[in-house]
Amino acid sequence: MLKRDTTIVILAAGKGSRMKSNFPKVLHKLGDKTILEYVINTAKSINPKKIILVDNFEKKIISSNIQEKSINYVIQKKQNGTGGAILTASKKFLDDEYIIVLYGDMPFISAESVKKLIKYKKKSKITLLTSYLDNPNGYGRVLRKNKKIISIIEEKNANFYEKKIKEVYSGTFIANAKNLKKWLKKINDKNIQKELYATDIVHIAYLEGANIKSVKTIKTKEILGINNKLQLSILEEILQKEKIKKLLINGITLKNPYNFTLRGNLKHGKNVEIESGVVLEGNIFLGDNIKIGTGCIIKNSFINDNTHIKEYTILDNVQIGKNCIIGPFAHLRPKTILSDEVEIGNFVEIKDSNIKKSSKIKHLSYIGNAEIGARVNIGAGSITCNYDGKNKFKTTIGDNVFIGSNTQLVAPIKITNNTTIAAGTTLTKNINIPCLVYNKKIQKCKINWTRSNKNKKSTD
8 A cells, every 4th residue: 555645636627618618627528427537536546645626616516526525625716827726735735745736637647657656756856747649749848958857848838849859748746745835936927828837847846956757657548638529539439449449358249349339337248249329328237148239228227148128229227137128119217127038119118117027018108116017918008107297106017917008007006916908998996806907988980971071181
């Protein structure tokens, strides 16, 4: 375990105006998490003494989305640059601790790279995290003299030769708090942006004769930041490619890897086949021999062995047993539990219901707040009427019940085992004895009736 003498500062006070959004840049989603959550998770994995997050928004905006109680929030009231942000946080620094600065819009920064920085904390006054890029456009360059780091120059201030430098600065560093507070007091806003640049600290340290070291990121992608929606999409693509590669190596068959999205965590068995356009979100479990058809969306769901999810089905927080067939165009909503060998067909919606073994709902039905027994058949167009405009009520159906097409079950209601409900029936009372249930209706015919001309449709 690392010594708990290190404080991590996360800079998240930027307005993110280039995102063209009305909420903070760092709260935009990358995969299944906000950009900021990736950085916080990395910070937490280091096991620091404390984490300080610098924000310029009301505390509740960040904290209500991140919900991380262990973070110390500070508000940068004046937007005067990264140096100003660190200066705001420095009020919480203790002189004998070490400070690591991370950026809230750099989600790929790794714990391994940060640990490399920590190894050098007593070997230099300040250690920088850098990387080498074939195309360094947009990044501050590391200037050296006789191989020693002397400063960081922003690209907009760099000359022709300085722009050719491949070593770029991530903005992340480690330094002793006492030294850092001293350097922060010496930076000024005499630049085009009229801001306090954190990069100026490096040259100030050099002028004092400080020993400055650099360590290279484990992976080049760690230095990538997000300032606009284009960059967000680029990082999303990187993230998805990595997840897809891992799934393919682990044995999942993706019929079109370029049109598949995983926003979360997937645990799976063997012989899983996923067609094009599928989106998986949250925590997903897929058993053995699972087939998922084109265009399905599955969120936080458990699907057991030998089940087939047909095309364009939506599953949201559901549990599905073995040997089931679901869809196409089915919608299973939260708190739906299906036992083994259940069949759910075209345009069926189910919510907060438990359906037991070998039952079938094949067409155009709505089932809500229901307990359905084994070997039940529910005909096309049948619905549970579970809501009276104020409260929701339960429907309980026993085993081996047959419900004909276009039946309305007005809850609360119970139907005993082995009952048959005739097509078109509206059920309003409990059925306690097995029987045939129907509403008597009279069919009438009007002789010699014809449609009026205005109702006739042209066959031309």
